[in-house]
Amino acid sequence: xxVKDIIEKLNLEVFGGNTEPEKEITGGYVSDLLSDVMxxxxxxxxxxTLQTHKNVLAIASLKELAAVILVKGLKPSExxxxxxxxxxxxxxxxxxxxxxxxxxxxxxxx
Amino acid sequence: xxxxxxxxxxxxxxxxxxSLEMSPIKIIERAKAKGIQLLGITDHxxxxxxxxxxxxxxxQNIKVLTGAEVTTSEEVHCLAFFDNWDALDKxxxxxxxxxxxxxxxxxxxxxxxxxxxNEEITGEVEKWLITGITQSIEDVEREVHALxxxxxxxxxxxxxxxxxxxxxxxxxxLHVDAMELSKHITLEDFKKEHPEIxxxxxIQDSDAHYPDNIGDSGFWLHAEELTFEELRLALKGxxxxxxxxx
Numbered sequence: 001x002x003v004k005d006i007i008e009k010l011n012l013e014v015f016g017g018n019t020e021p022e023k024e025i026t027g028g029y030v031s032d033l034l035s036d037v038m039x040x041x042x043x044x045x046x047x048x049t050l051q052t053h054k055n056v057l058a059i060a061s062l063k064e065l066a067a068v069i070l071v072k073g074l075k076p077s078e079x080x081x082x083x084x085x086x087x088x089x090x091x092x093x094x095x096x097x098x099x100x101x102x103x104x105x106x107x108x109x110x
Numbered sequence: 111x112x113x114x115x116x117x118x119x120x121x122x123x124x125x126x127x128x129s130l131e132m133s134p135i136k137i138i139e140r141a142k143a144k145g146i147q148l149l150g151i152t153d154h155x156x157x158x159x160x161x162x163x164x165x166x167x168x169x170q171n172i173k174v175l176t177g178a179e180v181t182t183s184e185e186v187h188c189l190a191f192f193d194n195w196d197a198l199d200k201x202x203x204x205x206x207x208x209x210x211x212x213x214x215x216x217x218x219x220x221x222x223x224x225x226x227x228n229e230e231i232t233g234e235v236e237k238w239l240i241t242g243i244t245q246s247i248e249d250v251e252r253e254v255h256a257l258x259x260x261x262x263x264x265x266x267x268x269x270x271x272x273x274x275x276x277x278x279x280x281x282x283x284l285h286v287d288a289m290e291l292s293k294h295i296t297l298e299d300f301k302k303e304h305p306e307i308x309x310x311x312x313i314q315d316s317d318a319h320y321p322d323n324i325g326d327s328g329f330w331l332h333a334e335e336l337t338f339e340e341l342r343l344a345l346k347g348x349x350x351x352x353x354x355x356x
Contacts, residue, residue, distance in 0.1 A: 034278030035269075053184050053246060055277045077246065 001025045001109050003067050003090050006046065010104055012069060013093040015076050017057075017084030023066045028105050030098060034059055041065060048102055052076050057083035057091070065089065069105075071098045111350055114336050117141070117328035118150030118175055119189060119264060119290065119315035122159040126220035126240055129320045133229045134159070134166040136321050142170050144325030148336060150315070152179040152189050152264075154239040155209055157202045158224050161195075166227050173336050178205065179264055181240065182247040187264040187271040189290060190254045193338035197257040204253055208243040247277070251285055260342065261285070265292035265317060267300055280306060288313050288345045288353070293327035297355060311345050314355050330354040 004021035007014060026044030031037050032051050041047060043064040049056065050071050057080060060068050067090035070076065076084065076091055084091035094101050121128035122137060141149050149172055151163045160176035167174045176198050177191035192198040213236055214222050222235040245253070247263075254261040263273040266280075266289050273280060273289075280289075288311040291300055297312055316326040332352045333340035344351035 033275060035275045038278045051184060053277055053281075055279065055281055059278050079248075 006067070006105065006108060007090075007092060009108055010069075010094065010101065015070075015084065015091040015093055016081050017088055018090040018092075019088040020090070023090075025066045025109060027109065028102065029065075030102050038063065046105060048098055048105070050074055050098065052080055054079045054083050056080060057087050057089055060089045061087035067092055069094060069101060071096060071101055111332055111334060113354070114147040114331045114333065115145050115328060116148035116150075116313075116331045116341075117144075117146050117316050117318075117325055118148070118191070118262075118313060119152050119179070119317045120149060120324060121179075121317075121319045122151065122153055122163065123225055124153045124156055124159045124222055124235070124239075125319065126154070126214060126216075126222050126238070127319055128153070128220070130221065131321050132319070133225050134162050134227050135229065137163070137324065138166050138170050138172060140321045140324045141167075141172055146172065146325055146328065148173050148175060148331060148341070150175040150177060150189065150191065152177055154179055155181060155205050155241075155243060156235065156239055157198050157205070158233075158235070160198060162225070162227055175338070175341070177259070178202075180205070180250050181242045181271065182250050183242050183244055184247055184276050185242045185271055186247050186273050186276045188247065188250060188273075189260075189262040189264050190250070191260040191262075191338075192254075192257055193259070197259060200257055201253070201259070205243065208245050209237050209239070210241055210244065212238040212241055214238040247273075247281075247284065255285065260287040260338075260345070262288045262290050262313065264290045266290065267295045268292050274304070286310065287342070290315055292317060311347065311353055312355070313345075313353055328356055330356070 029041040073095040164174040266273040318324040
């Protein structure tokens with residue numbers, strides 16, 4: 001499963017940073033506590049969160065995550081979007097809740 | 111140069127988690143007994159107790175630093191202080207405009223009442239004060255500084271609502287006047303995990319929710335006199351002014 005597959009199958013909005021659509025997805029991580037994601041997410045994970053702060057992208061880049069999905073129709077701030085483009089991390093969005101999109105992603109990749 | 115005992119983080123009866131005993135008279139009585147000369151009043155997302163606190167404190171020769179503990183949209187707690195009523199009232203309006211419309215449930219979360227100096231209830235805030243406002247930490251920082259206030263992320267060592275837990279690390283370009291540590295850690299221990307704290311001025315406060323905890327922590331303010339501007343200079347470490355942790 002690659003980033004471009006989940007964009008298509010989960011009908012995700014692409015805000016930016018989608019420079020590696022063929023990046024392989026290794027799993028998912030769901031948390032809104034950024035220190036937790038820093039500690040426990042793994043390379044290639046898709047991170048589902050409602051946090052839109054620019055630190056999200058710094059951590060996604062540091063942990064070499066495959067993509068970030070913002071839930072509930074939340075939009076990234078300009079700075080966050082800039083970081084996504086700079087870091088080349090796919091910053092994606094959905095109108096669904098964390099519960100729903102996590103369920104769908106889980107079904108898709110497991 | 112003189113030194114003044116300071117404790118900048120105190121909740122009153124207005125904070126849902128603050129004890130009903132935290133009335134102006136009791137808070138000031140306790141602060142006086144602890145030798146505190148500069149006391150910050152920082153209810154969650156509200157400044158409504160600041161005037162009565164100031165009124166009672168002045169009589170006891172204590173200076174109140176008027177402000178609030180803001181919960182940002184990232185759920186980071188930050189202290190904000192203002193040196194005049196005009197700025198404070200503008201900030202109160204900003205808080206009210208950006209606080210989501212969620213009702214407090216006093217049975218679960220505690221009462222959110224204002225009281226006068228005689229400990230009589232004068233009002234009740236209906237919206238739940240402890241929740242995050244709709245503004246980001248950068249938005250709040252800009253608003254506080256536009257009003258010439260002081261902006262200090264609170265208890266950044268704490269796992270709950272601390273800057274580092276919520277945001278993973280300190281955003282390097284965030285403009286802060288100081289960083290606050292909780293009473294549960296020493297600066298020395300904190301530095302071992304977070305050497306980046308070296309470039310910030312650090313204060314430490316009690317974060318008292320009960321009278322007994324007022325003065326549990328705090329710092330010495332070295333300054334010429336006890337004013338907002340002298341505190342600002344001390345936080346910058348200018349002209350011999352400085353902060354000394356207890």
